[in-house]
Each structure stands twice: as C-alpha cells, then as structure tokens.
Amino acid sequence: MSLDKDTVKKLAHLARLDLPDDELQHLAGELSHIMQFVEQLAEVPTDGVAPMASVAHMNLYRRPDEVTDGDYPDKVLANAPEAMDGFFLVPKVVE
Amino acid sequence: MSDLIKLSIAEAKARLDKKEISAVELTEAHLAAMEKARHLNAFVTETPELAIVRAKQADAAIGKGEAGALSGIPLGIKDLFCTEGVRTTASSKILGNFVPTYESTVSANLKKAGAVMLGKTSMDEFAMGSSNMTSAFGPVISPWKRKSNANIQLVPGGSSGGSAAAVSARLVMGATGTDTGGSIRQPAAFVGIVGLKPTYGRCSRWGTVAFASSLDQAGPMTRTVKDAAIMLGAMAGYDPKDSTSANIKVPDFAAAMTGDIRGLKIGIPKEYRPEGLSDEIAKLWDDGVEMLKAAGAIPVEISLPHTKYALATYYIVAPAECSSNLARYDGVRYGMRVEGKTLDELYAKTRAAGFGREVRRRILIGTYVLSAGYYDAYYTKAQKLRTLIAEDFAKAYEKVDVILTPTAPSAAFGLGETDEDPVTMWLNDVFTVPASMAGLPGISVPTGLSKEGLPLGLQLLAKPFDEETLVKVAGVLEDAAKFTALPTGVEI
Numbered sequence: 188m189s190l191d192k193d194t195v196k197k198l199a200h201l202a203r204l205d206l207p208d209d210e211l212q213h214l215a216g217e218l219s220h221i222m223q224f225v226e227q228l229a230e231v232p233t234d235g236v237a238p239m240a241s242v243a244h245m246n247l248y249r250r251p252d253e254v255t256d257g258d259y260p261d262k263v264l265a266n267a268p269e270a271m272d273g274f275f276l277v278p279k280v281v282e
Numbered sequence: 283m284s285d286l287i288k289l290s291i292a293e294a295k296a297r298l299d300k301k302e303i304s305a306v307e308l309t310e311a312h313l314a315a316m317e318k319a320r321h322l323n324a325f326v327t328e329t330p331e332l333a334i335v336r337a338k339q340a341d342a343a344i345g346k347g348e349a350g351a352l353s354g355i356p357l358g359i360k361d362l363f364c365t366e367g368v369r370t371t372a373s374s375k376i377l378g379n380f381v382p383t384y385e386s387t388v389s390a391n392l393k394k395a396g397a398v399m400l401g402k403t404s405m406d407e408f409a410m411g412s413s414n415m416t417s418a419f420g421p422v423i424s425p426w427k428r429k430s431n432a433n434i435q436l437v438p439g440g441s442s443g444g445s446a447a448a449v450s451a452r453l454v455m456g457a458t459g460t461d462t463g464g465s466i467r468q469p470a471a472f473v474g475i476v477g478l479k480p481t482y483g484r485c486s487r488w489g490t491v492a493f494a495s496s497l498d499q500a501g502p503m504t505r506t507v508k509d510a511a512i513m514l515g516a517m518a519g520y521d522p523k524d525s526t527s528a529n530i531k532v533p534d535f536a537a538a539m540t541g542d543i544r545g546l547k548i549g550i551p552k553e554y555r556p557e558g559l560s561d562e563i564a565k566l567w568d569d570g571v572e573m574l575k576a577a578g579a580i581p582v583e584i585s586l587p588h589t590k591y592a593l594a595t596y597y598i599v600a601p602a603e604c605s606s607n608l609a610r611y612d613g614v615r616y617g618m619r620v621e622g623k624t625l626d627e628l629y630a631k632t633r634a635a636g637f638g639r640e641v642r643r644r645i646l647i648g649t650y651v652l653s654a655g656y657y658d659a660y661y662t663k664a665q666k667l668r669t670l671i672a673e674d675f676a677k678a679y680e681k682v683d684v685i686l687t688p689t690a691p692s693a694a695f696g697l698g699e700t701d702e703d704p705v706t707m708w709l710n711d712v713f714t715v716p717a718s719m720a721g722l723p724g725i726s727v728p729t730g731l732s733k734e735g736l737p738l739g740l741q742l743l744a745k746p747f748d749e750e751t752l753v754k755v756a757g758v759l760e761d762a763a764k765f766t767a768l769p770t771g772v773e774i
Contacts, residue, residue: 195646202605202649203612204642205630214646217704221647224705225594228663231670238665239672241496242721243483243526244746250522262383266616275614277625 189219283318283774284311287452291355291509292536294455298344298354305340305354309333309398312356316400316453319772322423324438324448326361327369328401336398343396351516353396358448358457361402362409363389363500364489368399372491373417374407376617376636386489387521388458388500395516400454404444407638408608409465409493412710413700414443416640424473424694425451425769429735432771436694436736439469439710445503446473451772456504456513460490462497463596464690464714467726470503471689471739474728474767476756477503478510481747482721483528485514486521494603495526497718507727507756511535514749530747538750539757544578546755549682553589554713563688563738566730570686570740573729573762574755582682586674591667592716593708598651598664599719604641605648611636643704672720675743684755685743687713689726693736717743725756729763737767 190198192208195215199206206214260273269276286308289297297303313330333356340354364370364382371377385393393399406416414422414437422443424436438447442459446469449457459466461479470477478501485500492498502513515535521527550571555564571581613619613632620635622628637645651660678685690710700707717724723746726739740759744752768774 190650194650198646198649198653200630201653202609202645203626203629203633204637204645205627205634206642214643217643218646218650220703221597221643221705222650225598225660225664228591228594228598228667229659231588231591231667233663233666233670236666236669238662239668240665241526242672242719242746243528245483245526245528247525265383266380268613268617268619277614278622278628280625 190215190222283315286311287315288774289455290506291352291455291504291512292506294355299349301344305337305344305398306334308354309337309356312400312454319425319451319453322425322447322451322772323420324403324422324444324451324453325358325401326371326373326404326419326444329368329399332368333398333400340396340398350394350396351512352392355397355456356400356454357392357397358401358403358445358454359389359399360405360442360445360458360460362405362460362491363458364491365389365399365402368402370402370491372408373405373419374636374638374641375418376611378418378618380616384489387486387523388490388517391517391519397516403448403457406441406443407641408491408604409441409460409462410604410640410644411440412464412468412707413437414440415697416638418638421697422447425772426473426694426736427771434696436696437472439472439694441465442469442503446470446475449475449503449505450769452774456502456509458500458517459503460498460500461718462494462600463718464711466501466503467714467724467741468690468710470726471728471737472694473769474737474765475503475505476507476510476725476727477501478514478725479723480514480518480749481723483526484518484747484749486519486524486527488521488523492607494600495607496603497600507725507753507760508536508539510725511539511753528747533750535749535753538754540754541758541761543574543755543758546579546684547682548574548579548581549584549678549685550581551584551586551589551678551685551687553586554687560692562732563691566738566740567688570729570759573759574686577758577762579755584678584682584685586678586716588667588670588674589716592671592719593712595664595667595671595719596715597647597708598660599668601644601648602652602661603648605645605652608641608645668719671716675720675722679745683751687741687743689713689739689741693732693734693738713741722746723749723752725752727756727759727763728765729759730765731767735770
C-alpha cells in the first residue's frame, strides 16, 4: 500500500493535525514505507481466529451506580488554557 | 562521590532501619550526584526541596518504628506518572505546563511505602521511542562510554531512558518505568541495570499518561533483581480506578528468590536466533543458558512460530491505540493551546505544534489503520495476529516455566548513528515486543559487556502473574553473571 500526499492530508485532517505541505509530502513517503512493512501480516492465514482486544482474562465488573468523586470544578479547570465561571472557554462554535 | 549512592535498595533499607544512616543523609548524597550529572539530561524536573521534606518524614516514620517497604529510598519517577503539584510532561511540548491535581496510583503507592521522589525522569515523547531521542526536552545521554571512543554520546535506550540513565549513574536507587513494547527492558539492557515489566494488570494504569492502553504496564528499574522485587511489591496492587487492574493478592516477590531453580524448565525459542544475530549477542545468550543449566535448570528448545510478525502487529495495534488516546490533547482542557479562528482550527494548530515528529507519525498511522475501509484489513488483522502470538506463548508454557532470550539485538548506539528510517529504529524492540503483545511479565538482567565495554542484557519471560518464578530465575542468573561493571561516563 502506497499513500499519496492527498491521503495523508485527509488523515491529518481526521487527526486534527495542521501540517504544512512539505511535511505532508515527506510523511507520504514515510507512511508508505511503514505500511509496506506491516503488509507482511497478510500472508498469515487468520480465518476463524478471534481478534484479541485485551490480554486481561477478566470480565469488567459493575460498580454500584453511585457518585464517588467530583465536586471540585477548580481542580478540573486548574490546567485549562482558558476558563471562566467554571467553564472551559473555546472559540465561538455556533454563529 | 559518597559511598551511599553505591548501595542497593535492600542494603540501604537495612542500614536505615538500624539507624546507621538517615534518609536525609541518603537523599542529600543522591541530590549531590544528580546535580553533578546534569549533562546526562536524565530529569525533566528535579524536586530537591520536596525530596528533603519526604526524607525527613521517612526519618520520622523510621524513628517511630513505622517504616514502610521503601522508607527513605530515593527514587526517580518517569515523567509519565502524574504527580500532584509537580509538573508532568510525558516529555512533550503539549503537556509542557501541565501540573496534575492528582497523583497516579503507582506513584501514590510508592509514596505510601515511604519512597523519596528526587524528580521526574525524561523519556521518549509519550513513551514512543527506543532511544530517548524523541523527548521535547532533548535527548538523554547514557552514562556509559565506548572503550574505543569516549567522545561519542550514546543513547540510554527508551522510552524509559531518563530512569535508566539515572539508576545506572547512581543518581537514584531505583526508578519507575513503563513498558508498552520494551520501554523498561531495552533501556535497562542498554545501561546495565535490571528492568522488570510485570504482567499486564499487575500495576494500576490510573493516573499514568496513556500511550497504548492494552499494552502499557508500569514496572521497576533498579540495580539488582532483589531491589526490583521489593519495588514491584510496593508499586503493584488492585486498583478499582483501573478497570484492567487485576484483583489478586500481591505476593512477597523478594521472598520467592530462594536461589533454587533445580528442575525448572527454561524455554529457548529458536525464532529468537534470526539470521544476522550478532556473535556477541548469540554468545551472551548461550552463556546465560549454561549459567541456568549449571544451577540445575533444564533448557528446552521451544518454538514461537509467529515471532516474526510481532513487530508488524505491534506497529498497527500501538499506533491505533495511540491515535485514539492522544485525541484528548485538544488545547481546551489542559496543556498548550495555539489559538485558531474556529474550534477545529484551534485543535489542529495546537496538535501540530504540540506533538513531535514521531508522535505525529504514529497518530497518522493509527488514524489510517482505524479508518473506514482499512479497519478490518489492518486493525482486525493485527488483533488476530495478537491472538496467534499469545497462543504461541500459551503452548510453550505447557512445556516450560520461563523463557530466556536476549533483551535487545545490540548494545546501545550513538546519538546520530541512527537511520532516518523509523522501521530500523523499531527493530530494537524485536525481542521485547512479542511478550508485550501477550501481556506477559519479563525482566532484563545485565549479564555481560560488549567488546566495546557496553552492557548487554538477557531477558526472562514468565507465565502471567508468575513474577515470583521470574525473579527467582533472574536472581540466579544475576548471581552467576556477576555483572559489576560501572558506567564509565560519570564519576561514581
């Protein structure tokens, strides 16, 4: 699989990375090379093999539906680049 | 330098408990060493004042007979563990000003055990790398030098490179690392120390900056196997705040180090001897087999047929999880922000400016393999390979108790000696990645030196949650190998 600059541009948009044109070009080469490397997996027959999402052989347990944490908005907002009146601030979203 | 920095954790603990030395004295000796070794760039943030406060608390606790497992022991904490009130950066620009308002479970456990944090150790950005060269705060320099040329600066390995360098240079007695594909074991091998990656689920991931959540696991980096066993005991434990934390008892790992490995079966996987494996590494491995055999263990040849696919599998699974995990860095809730006219523009500009090259690259690969039309061909395929890799190990463990392999295919390389090709760099992890994919515990033990006088390590792998057998065999290997070399690039 070879990735061209337009594909990388689309990926960069999906990942919300604002990359300059010359970097997109360079990345197209790098990513193509990486994808060629991982392509070797295609040669392994995997019909009927269950995909593994986690190695932890356990079921997620259910905790009681109770509030056990919270009520400290100042701590939550302590690292916000911009905050006001207990809210995170962002540029205007709805005109 | 003070002799105190040469002690192991076990030795220091014995002297602290008998009040032959004080925690303040021990901490001051290490702070002095840390100051003298700043050229290594092992720390992103040093916390000397906090260290003295904690050392005084440790002395008080010891005085009252209330000492914990690590009371007064100076440690480095990888800058991936959130520390309340102390900047935590993951060696990334995007978290350059992040001061957590909470403490990770692992660092909280260590604090509770009385450990004294000296600072936050550097790493590859977001733990993505095998050289510590991707840190936004500059590379970490290994305290080791080649015999033939002391001017060449070597890498400490990665991603836990700052922790590795600090432990090896005797700036701290131990340090936390995290291992996703080899990030504890490979740097440990590069600097001649012990690095233990526990079973997935043994240590809580809560409060640790996430890279690839199905693989990330915290573990100790120390100078002896016993110290690793002691430190793991303090780090580990069930944590309801991490849904993958294992709800099982933490055994006394150090007590398992009986030295008796008679009759244990040691698996030697034939696939770990690829064509082109250096003679030096092959001999190191053969010597290791002989050492365990001499102690009464039985070597057994095993096959792990999907080994050659582990790296490619890893480089789909880990970037996929990374792209998902790192979506949280949006310039809104924490970390840096680059303003934009729209919210989307703010996200994209912030993330482009905040993430380094390797991180951006992995986010893009992850985005690609998870995107519509490619998900099954790449991501699901890799998850299936992961099943096959895990089954290889499960089958092998029907026949053997532990597995012995080299930790890394070479000794540490020099800064700037690396290939531009990212895939070449990834080959460093060829021996460590398979066990990560299967969630198995592993340990790297220094067992020899290269012709250039650089440390080389062997890796032992055990069954899930059998860290006791792991440290038992590792302790025997350590005793037989008698690795006593000191790093030549710092004064000790």
